[in-house]
Every structure is written in structure tokens, then in C-alpha cells.
Amino acid sequence: MAKNKTSYVCTECGADYSRWLGQCNECKSWNTISEFRQPKVSNNQQRYAGYAGYTEAKVQTLDTIDLADLPRFSSGFTEFDRVLGGGIVPGSAILIGGEPGAGKSTLLLQTMCVLSAQMSALYVTGEESLQQVAMRAKRLGLKAEQLKLLSETSVENICHVAEKEQPKIMVIDSIQVMHMADIQSAPGSVSQVREAAAFLTRFAKQNHVAMIIVGHVTKDGALAGPKVLEHCIDCSIMLEGSTDSRYRTLRGNKNRFGAVNELGVFAMTGTGLKEVKNPSAxxxxxxxxxxxxxxxxxxxxxxxxxxxxxxxxxxxxxxxxxxxxxxxxxxxxxxxxxxxxxxxxxxxxxxxxxxxxxxxxxxxxxxxxxxxxxxxxxxxxxxxxxxxxxxxxxxxxxxxxxxxxxxxxxxxxxxxxxxxxxxxxxxxxxxxxxxxxxxxxxxxxxxxxxxxx
Structure with missing residues (x-):
């Protein structure tokens, strides 16, 4: 077995270093470099994969790719669809962040309850218990008879259950509490967040599952975790709004399937988030x-x-x-x-x-x-x-x-x-x-x- 490879990663810009530094040479940030230990890789895994069930990938020209196999489907909110570029694309990885109490879990729970009546949907909660999610759904008056819930923090177990259930859309709440067994560090660390997000994104691409990942934000308002987290996903969305205001703005920072800087406006009410049709008013x-x-x-x-x-x-x-x-x-x-x-x-x-x-x-x-x-x-x-x-x-x-x-x-x-x-x-x-x-x-x-x- 090969030895563990240790590198040092800047949590702001994602730059890699061979040793620890007080200041990142790329983004000039102080005290943002953390240790990252890559999992052990055997010599057999490093060799050419053709001897272990390897299947050769098919090469296609750009004009022969059939786009009809990946039609968008609506999230149930017009404002949400606008920010996503017209709807949710199957196999896409969407990262949504926001301040605590902004309404991320509320918005996603409402969306999943609507979509569960049309397709198989799986809501994975790692921070709350199943009873807490059920209490919120009851308080909001949502129809959650067909929504499947899973309380789990192990990424391997989540993907194993998803292979059996075959959902069309999944929600991971949140990426900071997820962990993988091969990574020897605490959940929420740079290495855990980095590998967990990459593993979930790869699972979504291979199984054509729309994956929505919830991410925490730092005190500066940026997404917590390594900067590479934003590079591996397809769409990055921020839900903004102070706790003393009833209005929330949903803004797209990155979108591979639509326009960037789209803005959706919601109003927080006693029955959840309601979309605002005329934001100028x-x-x-x-x-x-x-x-x-x-x-x-x-x-x-x-x-x-x-x-x-x-x-x-x-x-x-x-x-x-x-x-x-x-x-x-x-x-x-x-x-x-x-x-x-x-x-x-x-x-x-x-x-x-x-x-x-x-x-x-x-x-x-x-x-x-x-x-x-x-x-x-x-x-x-x-x-x-x-x-x-x-x-x-x-x-x-x-x-x-x-x-x-x-x-x-x-x-x-x-x-x-x-x-x-x-x-x-x-x-x-x-x-x-x-x-x-x-x-x-x-x-x-x-x-x-x-x-x-």
C-alpha cells in the first residue's frame, strides 16, 4: 500500500502547497491554509484499469449528442426556475448557500414536496432528525405523503440507498456534516467537504440524478469550505436576506445551464416561502x-x-x-x-x-x-x-x-x-x-x- 499523501489547501482560492504557510501566495489571505490528507491508494488501483472490468468510453461528435434525453423539469417555483435557467437539469449538481435562518431548508422542502407528486424524490437530512423535518412540513401545510426521507451523514451509505430507491432528484442537507470513511478527518474539514462533494457530484452524473447540495456560509457571507467546491458543481445559488426582513432574494453566482446573476424574490410567510411575481413593487x-x-x-x-x-x-x-x-x-x-x-x-x-x-x-x-x-x-x-x-x-x-x-x-x-x-x-x-x-x-x-x- 502507498503512503498517505499530505498536501495543504487554501480554503479561499483552492491553491495547493507542499507545506503549511501562514499566507496564501495566490489570494494573499492569512491563516486559510489547512492540511489535506488524501486516502491511501493501492498499487493495483494506480495501474491501468483495463484489467478490472474496465469499459472503454464511447467517443461522439458534438452534433450527434441527443439533447432530448435531458429535458428540464420545473421546481414548482417560477422564481426558482428563473434562477436555474429555466428549470432543473437531470444529472446536474446544484449548490445552494445562505445565512442561517434564510430559508434554505424551507425552500427545498417545499420544492421536494411538490416534485415528489411527479417523480421519485429523496431528501437526505444530516443536521435535523426525521421528526424535525416532519414537524416543519406539518407546520407549513405541505403534502409530504410521497416524499422519501433519510437521516444519514455517511456519503457511501447515502449513495447505496439512492441506488436502491432510484430517485430523480436528491437533496443533501448539508455538505458540512457529511463524511467519507476513507478520509481521516472530522466532518466539515477541507478534505471531507472536498471529497464528499466530488463523490456526490460524480454519483449524480453517472445516475442522471439532479443533486441539490446545501452549503453553509462564513461570517463574510461566502460559501464555507474549499473554493474547489464551487468548481466541481454545475450551479451555485445564494439565498440572501436578513432575519428581520420578510423578503429573500435568490441569486445565481454560477450556472452552466443558464444566465448568471438572475434574481428571484421570495416572501417569507407563515406557510413558507411565497414567490413575488412583481419584485419592483x-x-x-x-x-x-x-x-x-x-x-x-x-x-x-x-x-x-x-x-x-x-x-x-x-x-x-x-x-x-x-x-x-x-x-x-x-x-x-x-x-x-x-x-x-x-x-x-x-x-x-x-x-x-x-x-x-x-x-x-x-x-x-x-x-x-x-x-x-x-x-x-x-x-x-x-x-x-x-x-x-x-x-x-x-x-x-x-x-x-x-x-x-x-x-x-x-x-x-x-x-x-x-x-x-x-x-x-x-x-x-x-x-x-x-x-x-x-x-x-x-x-x-x-x-x-x-x-x-
Whole structure:
């Protein structure tokens, strides 16, 4: 028998090292390198597998592969299907993470109860007992007569039971408590999570079983465990939302079968998660009184527009170093926009504290927020309220120009559906044909946008 091979793996980026280091050379993170012991491998296993029942794989050309054998099936939630790219693909491995109490187990239990009426479904729980899962299903009023439950933490035993039951979809809750007998480390360690996820993913591919794996998150909000965990699965989804808010957002970070950054919105109720058909309505709950520093922008999340209110507060600073705080937006981009306002707009906020908040807990990462954020800062700085029927979007360049953004026509149409009468957009995004009931103003520079407001 060969000796155990020991390597050291960074839990943040997945880099391998031959010895322990205090800092990872790849991602520059401190104290993230953990010991990883690979299982013993015999000399016979290292040899060519043709002597032990080896079957030669068949080589096919790309155009001869039949896609009809893998039709998608619905999860029962339109918002869930949207994030997955149109439904669940058989044989895919889906990783879903989120904060404790976000509703991961609730969402999956509701999904499995719906799918169990159409196909064979297996729910594997490693953190809760069968009685606890049954109590939750009863409290939510779910029809769970045909859903099969298994309380097990051994990956080998789970796959052995799955071979007998032949489910079409499985849920593993969660990967941090699963363990394999060949790995000599505690459950939740780098080696256990890495090998267990790889084994389950391989089982899903070979048996055409849709595998949904639940993963914990760290205090920073990232998925716990080695970074290679996200590489071996097909789809990575994060369920976000604070415990004091009734709304949850389901966002896709990686998807081999659909678009990335799709957004699904759910509402937590006494009977479980309910999907929100019109997310823009819940993010536009504004007061009737006009307030300075508040404006509505149009985001593009995946394949649909989303209207969100952004607020800015500019106040005189009593500190030598003024504060720059952004909640839901990038803080570096806020500093850049303040510099552009100073250079091309003639507004100096060097002695002002600046606070920015995106209403509803939405995190904005695209550049179309630039113009709306800039006008909100000017509105708060001048203490003049903007019209409530105004919607704004556009990217701002370092030279003060307003750049176009993708899907401008769809953004304007979505704003018109919600009753907005005026829109300030990049000149290149201004539609050629007039829109009934809406005045669309195209601007080319920062000075043009400041003159309009």
C-alpha cells in the first residue's frame, strides 16, 4: 500500500502547497491554509484499469449528442426556475448557500414536496432528525405523503440507498456534516467537504440524478469550505436576506445551464416561502412626501428589469476625514463619482459625510446606477427634492460623459408600466419612437443632467 499523501489547501482560492504557510501566495489571505490528507491508494488501483472490468468510453461528435434525453423539469417555483435557467437539469449538481435562518431548508422542502407528486424524490437530512423535518412540513401545510426521507451523514451509505430507491432528484442537507470513511478527518474539514462533494457530484452524473447540495456560509457571507467546491458543481445559488426582513432574494453566482446573476424574490410567510411575481413593487414603497436625496433607478437583473429606490445623505462632517459609507453599492465607485462631480460638475463635497443606501437590501453591481447615484447626491447636497415620477439610469465616465447601458428600451418600458412620467437616460439609449405618457430626456454629459434637474 502507498503512503498517505499530505498536501495543504487554501480554503479561499483552492491553491495547493507542499507545506503549511501562514499566507496564501495566490489570494494573499492569512491563516486559510489547512492540511489535506488524501486516502491511501493501492498499487493495483494506480495501474491501468483495463484489467478490472474496465469499459472503454464511447467517443461522439458534438452534433450527434441527443439533447432530448435531458429535458428540464420545473421546481414548482417560477422564481426558482428563473434562477436555474429555466428549470432543473437531470444529472446536474446544484449548490445552494445562505445565512442561517434564510430559508434554505424551507425552500427545498417545499420544492421536494411538490416534485415528489411527479417523480421519485429523496431528501437526505444530516443536521435535523426525521421528526424535525416532519414537524416543519406539518407546520407549513405541505403534502409530504410521497416524499422519501433519510437521516444519514455517511456519503457511501447515502449513495447505496439512492441506488436502491432510484430517485430523480436528491437533496443533501448539508455538505458540512457529511463524511467519507476513507478520509481521516472530522466532518466539515477541507478534505471531507472536498471529497464528499466530488463523490456526490460524480454519483449524480453517472445516475442522471439532479443533486441539490446545501452549503453553509462564513461570517463574510461566502460559501464555507474549499473554493474547489464551487468548481466541481454545475450551479451555485445564494439565498440572501436578513432575519428581520420578510423578503429573500435568490441569486445565481454560477450556472452552466443558464444566465448568471438572475434574481428571484421570495416572501417569507407563515406557510413558507411565497414567490413575488412583481419584485419592483416591493422595492418602490416610497413616502408620499418628496424628500431630497431619493431617486428611482432601473437595474437589469439577469433577463428582466428591476426598479429600485436609492437614497443619499450628504451632511457636513465634523471629522478631519469625512465618512464615505455605501450600503448595497460599491464604495470605490462612490468615491469615483464624487471625484467626477468635483471635476466636471463643480460640486465640492470634500468636507461632507456621504451616506448611500439601496432600499430593500438589494446589492447593485452594474454601472447603470452611476447617473442615479450622482443625481441623488446632488439632490441631498442642494437640499432639493427630485420629482417622484422621475426614473434615471446611465453609466458615467471619468471625463464626465454619460455612456449607454444594455437593454435601455426594456428599462424604459418597465418604468412606464409602473406609472413613471419622466426619465433621464443616456442619449444613445433614448428610443426613436415616443412612449405614450412618458417624457424621455437623453443626456450626453454631466452638465446636461444637472441642467435638467
Amino acid at each position: 416591493i422595492f418602490l414603497t416610497r413616502s408620499e412626501e418628496q424628500t431630497p436625496g431619493s431617486i428611482v433607478m432601473v437595474l437589469w437583473e439577469g433577463t428582466r428589469p428591476l426598479l429600485v429606490e436609492i437614497q443619499a445623505l450628504v451632511d457636513h462632517s465634523a471629522l478631519g476625514n469625512p465618512r464615505r459609507i455605501a450600503v448595497g453599492a460599491e464604495q470605490n465607485r462612490l468615491a469615483m463619482l464624487l471625484a467626477i462631480l468635483n471635476r466636471h460638475g463643480g460640486l465640492q463635497m470634500n468636507d461632507q459625510d456621504v451616506y448611500v443606501n439601496v432600499v430593500g437590501g438589494v446589492k447593485v453591481s452594474e454601472t447603470s446606477v452611476d447617473l442615479a447615484l450622482m443625481l441623488a447626491l446632488v439632490s441631498s447636497f442642494r437640499d432639493k427634492a427630485l420629482p417622484q415620477d422621475l426614473v434615471v439610469f446611465g453609466e458615467v465616465g471619468l471625463s464626465g460623459e454619460i455612456r449607454p447601458v444594455p437593454s435601455g428600451q426594456e428599462r424604459i418600458n418597465e418604468a412606464a408600466k409602473h406609472g413613471f412620467k419622466r426619465a433621464i437616460v443616456p442619449h444613445a439609449n433614448k428610443p426613436k419612437d415616443a412612449i405614450d405618457g412618458m417624457e424621455v430626456i437623453g443626456v450626453k454629459k454631466i452638465s446636461d443632467a444637472l441642467e435638467v434637474i
